[in-house]
Amino acid sequence: MESQSQQLNVIFVPYPTPGHMIPMIDTARLFAKHGANVTIITTHANASTFQKSIDSDFNSGHPIKTQLIQFPSAQLGLPEGVENIKSGTSQEMLGKISQGISMLQDQIEIVLQDQQPDCIVSDMFYPWTVESAAKLGIPRLYYYSSSYFSSCSAHFIRKYKPHENLVSDTQFFSIPSLPHNIEITSLQLEEWLRTRNEFSDYLNVIYESEGRSYGTLYNSFHELESDYEQLYKSTMGIKAWSVGPVSTWVNKDDVEKARRGHSKDLAVESELLNWLNSKENESVLYVSFGSLTRLSHAQIVELAYGLENSSQSFIWVIRKKDKDEDGEGFLEDFEERMKESKKGYIIWNWAPQVLLLDHPATGGIVTHCGWNSILESLSAGLSMITWPMFAEQFYNEKLLVDVSKIGVPVGSKVNKFWASVGEDAVVKREEIAKAVALLMGSEEESIEMRRRARKIGDAAKKSIEEGGSSYNNLMQLIDELKSLKISRGLEKTN
Numbered sequence: 316m317e318s319q320s321q322q323l324n325v326i327f328v329p330y331p332t333p334g335h336m337i338p339m340i341d342t343a344r345l346f347a348k349h350g351a352n353v354t355i356i357t358t359h360a361n362a363s364t365f366q367k368s369i370d371s372d373f374n375s376g377h378p379i380k381t382q383l384i385q386f387p388s389a390q391l392g393l394p395e396g397v398e399n400i401k402s403g404t405s406q407e408m409l410g411k412i413s414q415g416i417s418m419l420q421d422q423i424e425i426v427l428q429d430q431q432p433d434c435i436v437s438d439m440f441y442p443w444t445v446e447s448a449a450k451l452g453i454p455r456l457y458y459y460s461s462s463y464f465s466s467c468s469a470h471f472i473r474k475y476k477p478h479e480n481l482v483s484d485t486q487f488f489s490i491p492s493l494p495h496n497i498e499i500t501s502l503q504l505e506e507w508l509r510t511r512n513e514f515s516d517y518l519n520v521i522y523e524s525e526g527r528s529y530g531t532l533y534n535s536f537h538e539l540e541s542d543y544e545q546l547y548k549s550t551m552g553i554k555a556w557s558v559g560p561v562s563t564w565v566n567k568d569d570v571e572k573a574r575r576g577h578s579k580d581l582a583v584e585s586e587l588l589n590w591l592n593s594k595e596n597e598s599v600l601y602v603s604f605g606s607l608t609r610l611s612h613a614q615i616v617e618l619a620y621g622l623e624n625s626s627q628s629f630i631w632v633i634r635k636k637d638k639d640e641d642g643e644g645f646l647e648d649f650e651e652r653m654k655e656s657k658k659g660y661i662i663w664n665w666a667p668q669v670l671l672l673d674h675p676a677t678g679g680i681v682t683h684c685g686w687n688s689i690l691e692s693l694s695a696g697l698s699m700i701t702w703p704m705f706a707e708q709f710y711n712e713k714l715l716v717d718v719s720k721i722g723v724p725v726g727s728k729v730n731k732f733w734a735s736v737g738e739d740a741v742v743k744r745e746e747i748a749k750a751v752a753l754l755m756g757s758e759e760e761s762i763e764m765r766r767r768a769r770k771i772g773d774a775a776k777k778s779i780e781e782g783g784s785s786y787n788n789l790m791q792l793i794d795e796l797k798s799l800k801i802s803r804g805l806e807k808t809n
């Protein structure tokens with residue numbers, strides 16, 4: 316047993332949006348399972364989405380706890396419990412939640428000063444933690460919640476600006492300096508890259524903080540994107556550890572999979588599981604656009620008909636916009652029809668995604684190319700229909716379609732966050748049905764794609780077993796942080 320003074324104390328500072336927070340919590344739990352003393356700083360409502368897992372780890376003897384801070388809901392006029400970007404149903408509400416998150420800095424600084432950890436694992440969106448770590452004389456790890464591929468792509472586009480001076484914003488160009496020829500249009504680039512705005516300036520501060528970090532943690536694995544892992548390390552000149560897929564590593568049983576990122580337990584979803592259990596293996600398509608995206612009514616109608624006209628059973632997770640949105644009747648009728656025919660199952664707002672993807676009846680996914688959804692699908696060995704929406708999702712699509720060759724693009728053309736998207740339907744029902752037929756079909760091309768996806772899934776599982784690449788990376792990182800702690804201790808005594 317290590318004495319208390321030898322034990323490594325690591326503080327995790329997650330950013331409250333599911334795509335960032337969920338993988339960081341998984342990673343924090345992995346650190347605790349491998350001997351680090353872990354504290355997660357977060358607010359009440361956010362803690363409620365993962366506290367059961369933390370309690371169960373703690374009760375199994377892993378040193379992990381949550382340190383609560385107060386979200387300024389009342390001050391901002393936000394309803395109680397609205398403390399996460401996923402709760403924003405309008406542009407105005409999203410603005411207030413972001414403001415509330417930025418107001419947490421002082422409280423977080425106090426906890427850091429108070430607890431004097433040996434390392435801070437910080438979400439990328441808190442650039443100021445570089446200074447906090449410097450004050451404490453400890454390493455700061457930058458937690459990036461997407462792929463090496465997207466990080467390198469965005470880096471070289473920012474550096475060489477190949478999207479400027481093109482004839483049109485729909486003209487394809489190659490992303491410079493990548494090991495593969497990857498073509499993209501200017502309209503598919505992040506909104507803040509296309510047109511400079513306040514967020515572009517904030518991102519520059521973030522990238523600058525990345526360069527000054529001790530290293531970066533990636534929820535990825537060597538076998539998936541080794542060329543880009545290498546390129547990232549050589550380009551950024553900082554260390555990087557691939558420790559994923561963290562979800563598969565830490566959430567082993569169905570109870571854990573179902574409650575991941577969610578305060579409710581499995582029983583609530585049992586009607587859904589009965590439905591899924593009644594389906595043949597690999598026959599169901601899972602359709603989800605992640606934790607944030609809310610589709611326009613016109614797009615919902617196209618997707619509904621696209622799915623209904625396809626020959627596939629499906630589960631569709633729908634997140635609605637504000638309540639006064641018209642068209643409620645359409646979805647009610649659609650849900651009723653799907654219930655009667657047993658062809659489709661609609662889940663409102665939040666699905667036990669990892670549980671569903673790992674279910675033997677699930678055979679493919681329609682994804683918005685959020686990195687976590689991609690990794691979770693890969694771990695389940697699923698090929699995907701790619702329908703990127705915003706941020707770095709279009710780069711992730713290119714990785715799946717052009718590099719790994721396990722993605723069928725639906726034909727998404729414009730990079731835009733849901734709250735600023737108009738009311739048009741961007742992708743038509745015919746395109747959706749066509750992509751579904753290719754993904755789930757029995758042509759050679761479809762079978763090959765599924766074979767490649769399964770192979771990547773096997774590699775993902777191997778990487779987190781003892782002796783696997785991600786396993787070794789995590790052990791090496793924890794050892795390195797312990798050595799740094801010992802050296803600091805020696806410096807102090809000298």
Ligand code: UDP
Nearest residue numbers: 333334605606607665666668685686687688
């Ligand atoms: N998620 C979930 N149920 C949902 C929606 C999302 O469990 O109904 C989880 C999903 O498994 C993933 C995360 O939330 O871990 C979403 O992250 P991702 O990077 O896929 O996309 P984002 O939500 O950031 O766009």
